[in-house]
Amino acid sequence: MDNILNEIGIENYIFLAVILFSIGVCGVLYRRNAIIVFMSIEIMLNAVNLLFVAFSTYHQDTQGQIFVFFSMAVAAAEVAVGLAILVSIFKNMGTISIDKLKNLKG
Amino acid sequence: MSTLIAIIGLGILCLLLEIFDFRKAIIPISIIGLLAVLGLNISEFNSPEAYYNNMIIVSKFSTSFSALFIVLTIFLVALSHKFHENNQAHISDFIAIKLFLLAGAVAMVSFGNLAMFFLGIEVLSIALYVLASSDRKSIKSNEAGMKYFLMGSFASGIILFGICLIYGAMGTFDITEISELSYSAELPVWFPIGIILVFIGMLFKIAAVPFHFWAPDVYEGSPALTTALMSTLAKVVAIATLFKLLTAMNAEISAEFQTVIVIVSMASMTVGNIMALRQVNVKRMLAFSGVSHAGFMLMTLLITTNAAGTLLYYSSSYALAGIAAFSVILYVCYNKNNEDINNFHGLGKTNPLLAAILTGALLSMAGIPIFAGFFAKLFLFNQTIQAGYISLVIVAVINSIISIGYYFKLILAMYNKEPNEVRTATPFVIYAVAVIAIVLNIALGFFPSLVLDLLA
Numbered sequence: 001m002d003n004i005l006n007e008i009g010i011e012n013y014i015f016l017a018v019i020l021f022s023i024g025v026c027g028v029l030y031r032r033n034a035i036i037v038f039m040s041i042e043i044m045l046n047a048v049n050l051l052f053v054a055f056s057t058y059h060q061d062t063q064g065q066i067f068v069f070f071s072m073a074v075a076a077a078e079v080a081v082g083l084a085i086l087v088s089i090f091k092n093m094g095t096i097s098i099d100k101l102k103n104l105k106g
Numbered sequence: 107m108s109t110l111i112a113i114i115g116l117g118i119l120c121l122l123l124e125i126f127d128f129r130k131a132i133i134p135i136s137i138i139g140l141l142a143v144l145g146l147n148i149s150e151f152n153s154p155e156a157y158y159n160n161m162i163i164v165s166k167f168s169t170s171f172s173a174l175f176i177v178l179t180i181f182l183v184a185l186s187h188k189f190h191e192n193n194q195a196h197i198s199d200f201i202a203i204k205l206f207l208l209a210g211a212v213a214m215v216s217f218g219n220l221a222m223f224f225l226g227i228e229v230l231s232i233a234l235y236v237l238a239s240s241d242r243k244s245i246k247s248n249e250a251g252m253k254y255f256l257m258g259s260f261a262s263g264i265i266l267f268g269i270c271l272i273y274g275a276m277g278t279f280d281i282t283e284i285s286e287l288s289y290s291a292e293l294p295v296w297f298p299i300g301i302i303l304v305f306i307g308m309l310f311k312i313a314a315v316p317f318h319f320w321a322p323d324v325y326e327g328s329p330a331l332t333t334a335l336m337s338t339l340a341k342v343v344a345i346a347t348l349f350k351l352l353t354a355m356n357a358e359i360s361a362e363f364q365t366v367i368v369i370v371s372m373a374s375m376t377v378g379n380i381m382a383l384r385q386v387n388v389k390r391m392l393a394f395s396g397v398s399h400a401g402f403m404l405m406t407l408l409i410t411t412n413a414a415g416t417l418l419y420y421s422s423s424y425a426l427a428g429i430a431a432f433s434v435i436l437y438v439c440y441n442k443n444n445e446d447i448n449n450f451h452g453l454g455k456t457n458p459l460l461a462a463i464l465t466g467a468l469l470s471m472a473g474i475p476i477f478a479g480f481f482a483k484l485f486l487f488n489q490t491i492q493a494g495y496i497s498l499v500i501v502a503v504i505n506s507i508i509s510i511g512y513y514f515k516l517i518l519a520m521y522n523k524e525p526n527e528v529r530t531a532t533p534f535v536i537y538a539v540a541v542i543a544i545v546l547n548i549a550l551g552f553f554p555s556l557v558l559d560l561l562a
Contacts (some may be wrong), residue, residue: 014296021267028260037256044263044527048270055270067221067279071266074228078262081232082255085239085441089248098256101249104323 013054020047117205168216207233215503245315250327261310325393334432372403423478430543431467452525478550
């Protein structure tokens, strides 16, 4: 494992994670379908998980890999709550487009 | 440490009481349990210790803030009975979620490891997403929950990325080790980037400008009790955590970073106050008022002497005034579709006591003497001038004057307008919570050294 990391270089892992994270951010900002926005948030979190594992190998330290378990569990709980909110929105409004959520203004 | 375990145990006990069909006992047992937890927490005040390989560090800072959170939760749990009167079947869910939220809050101020910080902030946020959308049939509440969820998980992603970069630079999650390593001369560029990302994520959570845009919508759409929770408990927790993070991890805050804090603080006060002037919905007005108070509380990051004590004093006075104000709002807007200002017309004639309490709470937020809010602002401005930020204090004073404008709009509506309805209901619990909160606020104003010197 160590040799692979030496040959590729930690910088490239960081670039990959930053690119994936930015794709997720763009998805959250520009897509209008709530499910796709959820997917984009997952991409953001998973980009970070990837970088955690890379750093963990880089430092020869297992804490980073343990943290990934925490963040995966948390992401699952978060999405479960998000989907529940989405279901009740769909029941009330019959759509999951974020553009339709415009009742609150002032 | 035992505080945290006891709170989680109490939450589980709530769910068990539901199973064994003791629904009526849930609120009294939770309040008694929380009072016991408060005592347990205070007993830990003088014995700072680290638990579980520095995962949790109990210190004077963490115990005194935890005590404030527990007091706020007691008030919010007490108000739940009246608020969820028509939904008694699910009362255990609401109470248990509030208790788990409190556990997240306590974990957030007593973390010793970034993993614990992340878990705490997520427990708090996920509980808040549920509470914000807890009025399932209301489209407004759904929308508020969805907006809060999207913004909150976006911010969590940014915080997580920041933690990852800090880990990459330091090779550890332990904040004491990070603090020691941050004095070394050569650090990878990832470390400052990580700090900035965590800072941005936390600004989302405390709703400071320019990351405040979600706050008014979410505060307006959520059920009123959840709004009370968000504007008092959640805001105070987030700002205390940000304070602890920046003081614990950063060796010394650089000059550029101080400039950023000054600008964010000035912008939060000004934008919050000016936007609040033109609101007709009281919850929305208090949301913008909360944005401006976040700006005031950010000033404590710049203070050099007794910053933690000043922050504790300011946040206690703000949160107690908020609880008093929201308990009156809960009374006035019970069974109403909206919280517009015309619901408050003539409250001074139909219910003088509650009108007086709301007046006191608003005067405390505006910073008028005898209420704690005035002394909080006095000490804060005094310390900030001593730290050498005179322009920031000038902006803050001008903003305090602007804020009187919209607080008095509500006060005048209560006393000068004719009542448009008859109010006969006299719910005892709301009276009790409002009176105790405002009395505590005034007591803090008379004896400021009690709180200010706790963390000196």
